[in-house]
Amino acid sequence: AQSVTQLDSQVPVFEEAPVELRCNYSSSVSVYLFWYVQYPNQGLQLLLKYLSGSTLVKGINGFEAEFNKSQTSFHLRKPSVHISDTAEYFCAVSDDNQGGKLIFGQGTELSVKP
């Protein structure tokens, strides 16, 4: 069975500082990996996804993530955060046979302070 672990429930950071949100997964088959962001009172929005190819994936809003198969990780990074990045971030995995059935991590609340 697949599972996703987000190691940090809350990450406070100052504006313009770099940030890394950690995500580890377990799966016995090939996977697709995703990061979603949820701003207050809004739905989940896709930040980026890894399906195959280059292990460094660039997404919207200056975020990127690196797929590391040996460490079963897919950490999300941004070199300089803004106040507007304050949101909940979810890592998710899907079996490439399951299509849109996503298994989510518990989420990481990113709080950017001035």
Place this chain on the structure above:
Amino acid sequence: EPEVTQTPSHQVTQMGQEVILRCVPISNHLYFYWYRQILGQKVEFLVSFYNNEISEKSEIFDDQFSVERPDGSNFTLKIRSTKLEDSAMYFCASSGGGALKEKLFFGSGTQLSVL
């Protein structure tokens, strides 16, 4: 950008009552999903729907739950007899076919409170 629309944004109901949560997916999408998030817990997959039938469902999606696409535009989730533990945020999602299948668009959710 096109979006998935969910109504209502908040729904309060008494235990044992039936509720219907409504969603309007993006118009040319082919795959439809319901997820839920109980407060403080993970977002959980409930059901996927394709070609007018359920393609997969989780163990949460028991006989009390049903989905329907009644008119080609709406996608509904019905809970027949609500329980306290059904209180959660319910998200509808849709995706296109082929290579777009993995890109899910989520609605902003319906917060269901069962009293």
